[in-house]
Amino acid sequence: MNRNLDTIKQNLLDQKKELELKLTTLAKEAFSDGQVQDPGDQALLSTMESLRTSLQDSDLEQYKRIVRAIKKFEDGSYGICIDCGNDISEKRLLSFADADRCLACQEEYEDLQTE
Template sequence: MFKKEELAKIKEDLLIRKKELEEGLESMSQEKISDTGSQDEGDQVMSVTMEALRNSLQDTDYNEYKNILNALKAIEVGNYGICKECGEQISTKRLKYNPNAQCCIDCQQRLEELEQL
């Protein structure tokens, strides 16, 4: 379990990252797809590729954002660091590396294996 000061630092770090993600997501949502009408085929392919990459990054950032919101909520209700799958304590080492982790390493690996099926 975390000391009060450690939990306050984790919360502060999560809030900073949340703000960074909000700014990045806002910036990405304001970007416009360039007009492909006057582009040659190579430029059009590049535009489509860049748009797909931007969408992928936006999805990744949004998933991280949702995880941060969940971690902040868990801090508020007092169950931060508890695995949502098995109910066991997530290792301090894992939470220090990934403060918005919602599962212990064993459950996370199991979930990732199931996703690959």
């Protein structure tokens, strides 16, 4: 294994902490009920609400990926491509710390998704 893994793990832990804070804030906001009488405001509010929901979903998705990556550190499977079993390049992991696949397998995987 390579020497930058500690840095990558630290990045993941920092990102996890940041997302936890963000998601907690979003959840609190979602539960606070504002007084809305005007139908225009109501429409705006529902737009905001759906925006917030999709934002929260992608944050949640990111959060799950980070948690999974941290777990991989613990069981020693971090940085190994789930498709071909080869090491994922350090360069790729530094940009995408939660990558499951090496670049070649990821490209293949994305091709399959869009077919």
